[in-house]
Amino acid sequence: MSLKISVLFVCLGNICRSPMAEAVFRDEVQKAGVSDHFDIIDSCGTGAWHVGNLPDPRTVDVLTANGIYTEHLARKLKLTDFKKFDYVFAMDRSNLQNIKRVCPSDAKTQVALFGDYGSTGVSKIVEDPYYGGDDGFQLCYEQLVDFSRNFIQKVVR
Numbered sequence: 141m142s143l144k145i146s147v148l149f150v151c152l153g154n155i156c157r158s159p160m161a162e163a164v165f166r167d168e169v170q171k172a173g174v175s176d177h178f179d180i181i182d183s184c185g186t187g188a189w190h191v192g193n194l195p196d197p198r199t200v201d202v203l204t205a206n207g208i209y210t211e212h213l214a215r216k217l218k219l220t221d222f223k224k225f226d227y228v229f230a231m232d233r234s235n236l237q238n239i240k241r242v243c244p245s246d247a248k249t250q251v252a253l254f255g256d257y258g259s260t261g262v263s264k265i266v267e268d269p270y271y272g273g274d275d276g277f278q279l280c281y282e283q284l285v286d287f288s289r290n291f292i293q294k295v296v297r
């Protein structure tokens with residue numbers, strides 16, 4: 141791990157929430173002018189069903205509407221991620237459990253809910269929007285912007 145901070149966002153399929161988190165976080169880092177504080181910003185899933193796929197079109201639509209581009213291809217969480225990343229952020233409690241189950245006991249990475257950085261009144265859980273409507277994706281976006289801004293403020297001094 142370098143002095144710069146590396147952050148990994150994790151959901152189930154790595155096609156809806158975590159690629160959105162990765163893209164939103166990178167956008168917020170750029171907008172805040174703090175890119176030099178960060179090294180690797182990436183995302184993955186705990187499941188392998190969508191490996192190699194581009195994000196869900198509804199994730200792409202919300203990002204595009206906000207001027208954000210993504211070319212992420214889905215991948216599955218792997219053991220070396222716990223060496224490479226300072227923070228591994230889960231979208232929901234089920235993701236968090238799945239990550240903790242495979243995280244080596246001597247890993248120095250911090251595994252947490254990204255929503256732990258949420259503002260008061262913003263739900264800490266980024267609900268799985270896959271089987272729902274477009275409004276679920278919009279809500280994800282709003283939560284992820286909030287968490288990203290708060291996390292950046294907390295770790296960049």
Ligand code: 4NP
Pocket residue numbers: 151152153154155156157158189268269270
């Ligand atoms: P994600 O959403 O975990 O936010 O990428 C899902 C995508 C696909 C499935 C479930 C959740 N799936 O069951 O295929």
